[in-house]
Amino acid sequence: MGRIRINNMKFHTYNGVFAEEKKLGQKLEIDVDMQYPIEERVQHDDLKETVSYADVYDTIKEFVTTHSFDLIESLANQLLKKILADYPSLQQVTLRIRKYSVPIDGIFDNVEIEVAGVNND
Template sequence: MDTIHIRGIRAHCLIGVFDWEKQAPQPIDMDLAIGCDLRPAGQTDDLKQTLDYKAMADDVTAWAQASRFELIEALAESLCDKLLQTYPLAQSVRLTLMKPHAVPYVDNVGLTIERQRAQSDHKN
């Protein structure tokens, strides 16, 4: 499987378990690695045969900014689900999500999750 990388996506969203975190949007940094078959795009030089990086970055940013979660785990799960539902060419999504300064004496906290399209969802 081939991989498309989109790194350094920044969104501002309401996320956190403490009341002060729910008052103002906080930055969330995201990196995506999308597993897909890039051969058709490489052979045809046709954007319709690949994933539109800008559209994906725009969607992830908009979805994160519209979200309301307490846990970054829940936000990450939601974003992976939406990507797999919205982009049929995506076979897997690896998302790294970082929440800068969530802990006062730490630069970043975050996680990486990877989700794959269910076998029944694969297009033949």
């Protein structure tokens, strides 16, 4: 099974539980890993035979910059549903969302949420 990945997409969003997060926003990084039978379906060097990663990027960008959630878990779940619905030829999608401005008293790089889902053909 082939994979199409877009890594380290960066967006300024307004997700979070606290008022400061909703007002000031913060950077999120998103990775998407899409399973698609490239070996079978891409035979003629034709974009119509695959999933356009440019379109997937635009879908993700539009969604995360126009929706706000208290929890990045909710953002991840809803974005996953959107990608699976918009791109039914994808067999499986895994999303990883990293949040850097987390109000925790500690030393760490980020918090990451990972969700995965399948399309039932």
